[in-house]
Amino acid sequence: MRRSARNQSLPKVEQELLASLQGTELKLRCRELYNAGWTLSAIGDPIEKQRSTIRFWINNVPDVPTRVTDIVPTPEDRRYVPKKPASPGVSPSERETIQHLAPLARRYRAKLSLNHPSTQANKELTEICTLLHNSGVPLQELADVAGVTYRAMYRRVRSR
Numbered sequence: 331m332r333r334s335a336r337n338q339s340l341p342k343v344e345q346e347l348l349a350s351l352q353g354t355e356l357k358l359r360c361r362e363l364y365n366a367g368w369t370l371s372a373i374g375d376p377i378e379k380q381r382s383t384i385r386f387w388i389n390n391v392p393d394v395p396t397r398v399t400d401i402v403p404t405p406e407d408r409r410y411v412p413k414k415p416a417s418p419g420v421s422p423s424e425r426e427t428i429q430h431l432a433p434l435a436r437r438y439r440a441k442l443s444l445n446h447p448s449t450q451a452n453k454e455l456t457e458i459c460t461l462l463h464n465s466g467v468p469l470q471e472l473a474d475v476a477g478v479t480y481r482a483m484y485r486r487v488r489s490r
Contacts, residue, residue, distance in 0.1 A: 338372060338405050343374035347400060357391035362402045364388050418466050424458065425475050431455040432476040456486050463487045 372382035434451035473483035
């Protein structure tokens with residue numbers, strides 16, 4: 331799988347070279363840059379082309395010799411930067427609490443008294459899950475811990 335280094339722009343020299351090229355040479359250079367690890371945005375921004383245009387060029391340029399023999403620069407930092415930050419996770423004590431409260435909260439009904447164990451469990455489970463979600467834990471992870479569907483956890487957390 332091809333992984334590119336995000337949030338990097340092409341070196342100034344390469345931007346100027348791209349601006350000076352036209353036609354097939356430009357398209358071939360774009361493919362070389364893409365294969366070296368540059369993002370479609372980094373390639374398209376200096377020449378004011380959209381990512382979709384650059385992708386089309388990369389996929390459809392014929393293999394012909396080119397006059398441009400400059401060395402293709404590579405991104406300085408090839409580490410992959412994920413789009414979403416990693417989940418902080420659910421601690422073992424929170425996991426245990428959620429797994430204990432979930433079956434009780436499942437029996438909750440609106441007509442139950444405020445002192446009923448299911449009512450209290452429902453309220454506590456909602457508070458814990460809302461706090462965890464606000465701290466960055468994905469809904470699917472919370473749903474898996476509680477043994478419910480994603481949609482049920484979504485309704486629980488988003489209803490507040």
